[in-house]
Amino acid sequence: MPWLSGTDPALSLLRARSAEQEPTTEALGAIRADLGLDAGPLGLLGQWAAGLVRGDLGTSWVSGTDVLPSVTAGLRVSLALMAAALLIALLVGSALAAPTLIRQRGTSGAAAAMVAALPEFLLSTLLLIGVGVWLGWLPTSGWTGPAHLVLPALALGIPAGGLLGRLVADALPAVMEERWVELWRGAGVGRGRIAAAALRRVLPPLVPQFGMVSVGLTGGAVAVETVFAIPGLGRTALGAAKSQDLPLLQGSVLALLALGLVVGALSAVLRRRLLGPALRDAALTLPAAHPVRVPPAVPVALAAVLVGVIGWGLLRDPYAIDTAARLTAPSPGHPLGTDALGRDVLARLGHGAASTVGTAAAVCLLSYVVGLALGFLPNVAAGLSDIANALPPVIAGILVAAATGPGAGGAALAVALIFWPPLAAHAAALAQEVRASGFLPAQRAIGAGPLWILTRHVLPSVAGPVARHAVLRLPSIALALASLGFLGLGAQPPSPEWGLLLDESADYVERAPSAALAPAVALALLAALAVSLSARGDGRTTGPVHERKKVSPIAV
Structure with a gap:
């Protein structure tokens, strides 16, 4: 993966071993010779596989131990x-x-x-x-x-x-x-x-x-x-x-x-x-589960609180450093206190929403496009969907970080890789229902071609409901991105991304717990909003626009 991404493994290892050492040609060449990196990825993989047969998992590139x-x-x-x-x-x-x-x-x-x-x-x-x-x-x-x-x-x-x-x-x-x-x-x-x-x-x-x-x-x-x-x-x-x-x-x-x-x-x-x-050989299944019922006012109230706090924070400077006001408690001047550099926590929380939710929106759009496209190719998407469903966001983030290094782009890619299967399943179910509808044979009988039917009937009936489904998943995507940022695999300092804020505040939580509680409470409200929106979306997707009938609930 590092070779495919264009990253030089020798340079990454030099920085991991000693951040102060200059990446000279001689230093990089010594690392390549020591670890046999000149053999290339396939050669190294073959050596590792041969050692695996003998119960040898190789030697750490950083520590040199087994x-x-x-x-x-x-x-x-x-x-x-x-x-x-x-x-x-x-x-x-x-x-x-x-x-x-x-x-x-x-x-x-x-x-x-x-x-x-x-x-x-x-x-x-x-x-x-x-x-x-x-x-x-x-x-x-x-x-x-x-x-x-x-x-x-x-x-x-x-x-x-x-x-x-x-x-x-x-x-x-x-x-x-x-x-x-x-x-x-x-x-x-x-x-x-x-x-x-x-x-x-x-x-x-x-x-x-x-x-x-x-x-x-x-x-x-x-x-x-x-x-x-x-x-x-x-x-x-x-x-x-x-x-x-x-x-x-x-x-x-x-x-x-x-x-x-x-x-x-x-x-x-x-x-x-x-x-x-x-x-033992019977296909024993359960009937469809009853959806969770949440009053409509709950997601509205949660969203109002988040928007209010974010709007308040956007009016303040998130990067202004005041070392004389380090780790202060909440006060009229700093309603949520300050961090280890004296930066206003409320300001960083507000501006961090743009990084967290904005990136989540981009990932949501990408997942929507991929899910919609693969929904019309269910046989192609089946195996990929199983792999993506079995991969937790953190593990996907670790694998992508191994190839590209930690960063906001890698975290977004990792989350996008695993969030499209539910959308693809939803699109496939709706497409199958539309194709089974009675109006399509009538359209063919009057001379409508496949492209006309696809663009004027099938796609409009599928794209709208799947888009609403994708929007409902936006808070969950934001939480996944925050988890990668918290682990250092996402946005890097001085970004005010919420997961990164929580990670930074953990180092001084005993002295300034309010700095850690602010992003924690914001993320908890985001999790509650994700549950509320998912509950409101269970079983509410309409079928083809021509027949206005309900489809089977799709698990959100």
Whole structure:
């Protein structure tokens, strides 16, 4: 990837080893000779593959040590963290699904949706400030005992538990409306036994989703391990990407892939055991879930608060430095305090919205164009969609950063690569519905050509609903970009991008917590807005403009 991007690996490694050393021809030549870079990417890849057969993952380009011990040590730490996070996720998911199971009727699921929407890097920062700094109950960094495991596991497990709880809570109402439940109730079967049977009915189709949630913990672990300074595999991969240490990055990604394969295999085995021999080969699926219902005033209120704060901040200078007013508390002159250079936090928050939301809008437009185009080519998009869906934004950002280096452009590319599949699926469903409509044969009968039908009938019926879907995903895209900025893979200083603001303020959170809380609260409001807009968009997409009929809900 570095060779394809035009980046000189020797120059990147020289900067990683010593930022002060001049990139002279002799220095770069020594690095190429030492690491055998003159063999080119294919030659190096062949050498690495040959060593892989012998159990050798190569030697780190930066430290000169063997990669395998580093990957193994990081994997052990990450597995312990993920196991604890998975336990918390199951507890949180059970608590969120319990009301639906007990009442045996549908609920809004808004609480589960909100919990699931919390980004791990944001929740990590809030736990660090609230529980670690203000209350002082638990350690905030390191990996030396069980106490150091609690906050990271909570930050990683709570959003995953929200997603698991929402999956179960959304599926249970449809199961409770099935014929067998009515028959059991008529026969006098108790509520507890019906609830247990409904839960068993729900789990098999959802087990693969649970497996994907487990694999998704690897992406969240990168941010969590970085916030709490945990020497896990995610943090190792992030450091390797920033320094373009390709052998260490390849070993880390290989371990993550192996972990995903193992979890996928275990999910398949568990699903087969739950189904039993009679249903093992049946396509057991669940009816469409009930959408989350959010009052229309909620997204309007959230957007109004964000726009108000951003507008206030845009009236101030985000780059004015006042060293005499470093890390000051909120005051009339600085309503949200100042940062480590004395810059006004409110001003940087307001101007950072242009960087965060503006880039998100560009990514949204690109995802819309790609999704719309591939929606008309479902056979071509199927395999690409599966790959993009399985890739967390953080992992995509790490891979792109390995090729292009950290930057706003690389972060935008990484997010765009994984946000188009839902739009493509939506476009494909609408295009299929339009093609099955009764008016198309009539158009052909009067002599309309394929291009006329495509541009005058099919495309207008698909482009509008998919565009509205893309706009609903704008807050989620902004959160993904902020997560990459928080990890140092996105916009670079002195940009006031929100994720970068949160990362910079984490270094002095004990002295000026308000500077960290400002971008954290803004991102939390953005997450709530993403949930509200997604809920308002569930099942509201209209079908072809000629027939005005509803289509099946597309998962947002």
